[in-house]
Amino acid sequence: MDKTEKGTPAASKKPAQVSSGQTVPALSVVPVSSALTVSGQGAHARNPGTALKPEWFDAIEVNLSATERRAATLGGRRTVKKEYQAAWLVKAVQCIDLTTLAGDDTPGRVHRLALKARRPIREDIVAALGLADTPPTVGAVCVYPTMVGPAVKALAGSGIPVASVATGFPAGLTPLPQRLAEIRYAVDQGAGEIDIVINRAQVLTQDWNGLYDEIRAMREACGEAHLKAILATGDLKTLRNVYKASMVAMMAGSDFIKTSTGKEDVNATLPVSLTMLRALRDYGEFTGEAVGFKPAGGLRTAKDALAWLALMKEELGRPWLEPNLFRIGASSMLADIERQLEHFVTGRYSALTHHALA
Numbered sequence: 001m002d003k004t005e006k007g008t009p010a011a012s013k014k015p016a017q018v019s020s021g022q023t024v025p026a027l028s029v030v031p032v033s034s035a036l037t038v039s040g041q042g043a044h045a046r047n048p049g050t051a052l053k054p055e056w057f058d059a060i061e062v063n064l065s066a067t068e069r070r071a072a073t074l075g076g077r078r079t080v081k082k083e084y085q086a087a088w089l090v091k092a093v094q095c096i097d098l099t100t101l102a103g104d105d106t107p108g109r110v111h112r113l114a115l116k117a118r119r120p121i122r123e124d125i126v127a128a129l130g131l132a133d134t135p136p137t138v139g140a141v142c143v144y145p146t147m148v149g150p151a152v153k154a155l156a157g158s159g160i161p162v163a164s165v166a167t168g169f170p171a172g173l174t175p176l177p178q179r180l181a182e183i184r185y186a187v188d189q190g191a192g193e194i195d196i197v198i199n200r201a202q203v204l205t206q207d208w209n210g211l212y213d214e215i216r217a218m219r220e221a222c223g224e225a226h227l228k229a230i231l232a233t234g235d236l237k238t239l240r241n242v243y244k245a246s247m248v249a250m251m252a253g254s255d256f257i258k259t260s261t262g263k264e265d266v267n268a269t270l271p272v273s274l275t276m277l278r279a280l281r282d283y284g285e286f287t288g289e290a291v292g293f294k295p296a297g298g299l300r301t302a303k304d305a306l307a308w309l310a311l312m313k314e315e316l317g318r319p320w321l322e323p324n325l326f327r328i329g330a331s332s333m334l335a336d337i338e339r340q341l342e343h344f345v346t347g348r349y350s351a352l353t354h355h356a357l358a
Contacts, residue, residue, distance in 0.1 A: 054208055294329055
């Protein structure tokens with residue numbers, strides 16, 4: 001992506017450090033006869049945020065055609081095959097926020113989803129991959145606030161955090177006191193992560209002070225829970241708006257920035273994600289803070305997972321291939337990944353119905 005930044009230093013190619021002295025192992029790409037490395041969960045250090053500094057983004061310009069060309073390379077030249085692809089797909093499973101956000105959700109459905117989160121890949125496939133001693137789990141389970149209690153109970157002892165959408169999801173247009181109360185309710189129920197939605201009107205009218213103040217209040221309401229700011233990029237109209245909203249959200253203390261609710265007409269796309277990652281990288285250069293990223297909405301296949309993993313690796317580096325800094329908001333994607341891993345192990349494709357989510 002080409003961008004012109006007037007009065008803003010150019011982004012470095014080096015990402016912000018996760019922590020001083022920390023070493024990050026290479027992504028495992030060893031043959032299936034050996035054990036694939038599987039790392040556990042663990043939240044990254046909170047982003048303290050900064051004062052609102054419009055000079056960091058006011059003059060930003062984003063070249064749409066260059067951004068689209070850059071994103072298009074990911075599905076063509078960036079490919080992995082055989083055991084390397086299997087290793088990347090296992091990594092993708094670890095980064096999934098397994099999600100149910102339906103109007104007919106019940107504690108029983110959430111319980112079944114939690115069981116799948118504990119064992120996202122069928123046991124015979126896990127054994128064939130050499131992972132029986134360290135079976136992978138997903139990054140988190142994401143539900144509505146009223147389903148947080150059942151999810152916490154079903155995931156007890158697993159180490160898998162519960163994420164809750166909040167703040168009038170998906171529109172975010174309820175009064176601010178009610179949005180903050182919803183956050184506190186979800187945290188009281190045991191949510192370790194809160195996926196908030198921003199008021200898109202504040203971006204469209206360039207009300208950066210209002211957007212900053214609201215997200216800052218939401219971060220305060222989260223307490224110790226990590227905050228993921230959903231930008232609903234499909235509603236923001238331009239990549240410049242996407243970049244600016246990303247920067248304001250991070251300045252206000254968001255621990256992750258997230259593309260979409262999954263309810264917009266256009267959800268996660270590679271050009272939008274690239275724009276957000278460049279903002280994230282620039283924020284890291286300004287502050288030294290590592291902020292996570294979560295694409296969501298419309299990601300359904302193993303091929304999608306590989307494209308976003310390649311994007312993260314190339315733009316931010318190896319540290320952003322772990323669930324503490326990268327999540328994929330998805331549900332049906334898991335079934336396709338499991339199907340591809342079964343094909344790697346057996347040489348045969350099964351029907352998707354053999355890989356139910358719950």
